[in-house]
Amino acid sequence: MKKSLPIPARHVIRLSWKLVVVLSITLCVVALYRLHSQPDPYSPSSSLSRARSQISRHSVSFTGPAKIAFLFLARRDLPLDFLWESFFENAGALNFSIYIHSAPGFLFDKSTTRSHFFYGRQLPNSIQVGWGESSMIEAERLLFATALEDPANQRFVLLSDSCVPLYNFSYIYNYLMASPRSIVDSFLDMKEGRYNPKMLPIIPKDKWRKGSQWIALTRRHAEVLVDDEVILPVFKKFCRRRPPVDIRKGKLNIKLQKQHNCIPDEHYVQTLLAMSELDVELERRTLTYTLWNNSPNKTESKGWHPMTFNHANAAPQKIREIKNINHVYYETEFRTEWCRINSTSVPCFLFARKFSKGAAMRLLSEGVVGHFDTSALLDPPP
Template identity: 35%
Template sequence: MKTDQVWRLGMSDMQILPGSRHRPPLKRPMWIIVLLSLLCVFLICAYIYPPQSSSACYVFSSRGCHVLSDWLPPAPARVYTDEEMASRVVIKDILNTSPTHSNSPKVAFMFLSPGSLPFEKLWDKFFQGHEGKFSVYVHASKDKPVHVSHYFVDSDIRSDEVVWGKISMIDAERRLLANALQDPDNQQFVLLSDSCVPLYKFDYIYNYLMFTNISFVDCFKDPGPHGNGRYSDHMLPEIEKKDFRKGAQWFTMKRQHAVIVLADNLYYSKFRDYCKPGLEGRNCIADEHYMPTFFNMIDPGGIANWSVTHVDWSERKWHPKSYKALDVTVKLLKNITSIDVSVHVTSDEKKEVQRWPCLWNGLQRPCYLFARKFNPETMDKLMFLFNNYSAP
């Protein structure tokens, strides 16, 4: 009986208990949704259109753009054109082929000149006693040279007109390489102008070139108007602006690289068609950009990024400083041969100075083997001082 009453009491109590309340869903603050949406849009834009200047990256982190790139998915690989695919296969195959060896390796000295060489007597003295270790080629674009040294007899190749700043300059370089490559003993190829002189005796220059496995091609990135400002979008898709480089045309090149230059038609054609003075309001100088850009793309680790031919740009003019007879002294030559750091200055408002040591097989060595822009009147002084040239 008591149990029955207890049960009824419990039931009655349950009937008067309030029912469960229906809780409305939590409302998320609108500002959070807006913030997340903006963040997603920003990250998508940053992925598709990455910052062009490094300073923009530091807004987000002191580590720069690499912070974003470390965790963003990689950009989709670009599909190569048929011509690009074929070019890359040929270049890769040449680079992977073992270099040809010679029992009598030679340096090919290739002179790019409008006519006769004003320093031929000096070069004659430089070559004396080293027969079998060098060969000579002369591309004279205007007048047939008159030679005074027997080392230069029969050295003239079929030449054509050369116009400063135009692709004909590259054509002349390739013509010289084609002739020099016919001799299988030529292992290093040096491009020289009519105003170039040697800074050391033959043995030092020969060993400097022969016992290193890189090419001395000048190459640096210049974001200014005289660098990337000369780039044309017509070079796409094969040549992107980020790969565009600048450098002096005076190179020394190992045989593999010389062959690759002759094998290239794709990248050469882009510079032939879209790098010329006055095109689209730009003064693109082909010989300042083709070789640096080409090697930066196909074998950046195989070049030294500086030229072994010195020239003085301190006057900040279109052409480098020319040396007169009064300028030629022992001090001048020692100053040039003591330089062991490569220096480039960008052409933008920042005038950023880029410096890196001249490393020869990992050791810091003098940068320059030759120097240029000597006037013909300096011949007698240079001949007199040549006996005092010495290796460091």
């Protein structure tokens, strides 16, 4: 019989290294798979899921002092905090709560705001927001989800960092609490370009709505908003802002400009509520007045953009004109929306935007919100 030849040591070493390499690659693949299969704890969806799990569902059974949740969607700080300070000073602490979605990592404390009402009111799970992107509505949903954790919050008002109140707290509180309806600007969008047929069959065109993103919701409707897992994915995929013209892209611009130009925050809540058959439970208007620069030349950079109120054009007469508006006309529906609460005629607007610091100082000095010594604003914040 022939004796088997011994395997050279170098072959053993080479085989061992191959096994080590194969095993290492296998472990890396498994680790990557597990990493990607786990939800990102810092993603908007994960943040919303955590907030949703803590929501107290007491829309009907809650008893006690009801609160209005003021939800501020801010770029960074709140430049008009001094005006809101005066507004909240005249409110009962049990009648309101404040939540702010700001840039991730930004803190509201003595060094960043003049008002103690905003200390620590920022969301810890805020996200980076881009104008005209789905991140805007994801930030809104985070605000509503966080506010829903407090069962005392029964009305929810979404505001920008340039919004101002047109009345004192007592008037606004009674106005909102008297209505069993949400107040949401919502109308049929018949123009081509926003609705994408690829949204079918989930979102039919007859349910496609448009309106101002500045809304006021009842608790039940706020729950509908944060519970949505059907309409939002469609928006994220098919409702996107058209990229601006870039001369470096040459002929590619022609193709890009044929894309649907969809602004998610002008359609999402309105379409979601319409899809939920809740149109009949809405006052279909907004509480926030905006002065639009309706330029006839659509190519102008400032055309169809909100105007900014400054010290000069925030005169008492202009504020009175805004407060005296009692109806809104919607040309796409040939509808006049008369502003009423429980069949009683009321002013349409409780808030207005976009206000500069100078305009806000004038509101205070004229006593629109309450007495305020504007000379205090001449000193820099601590």
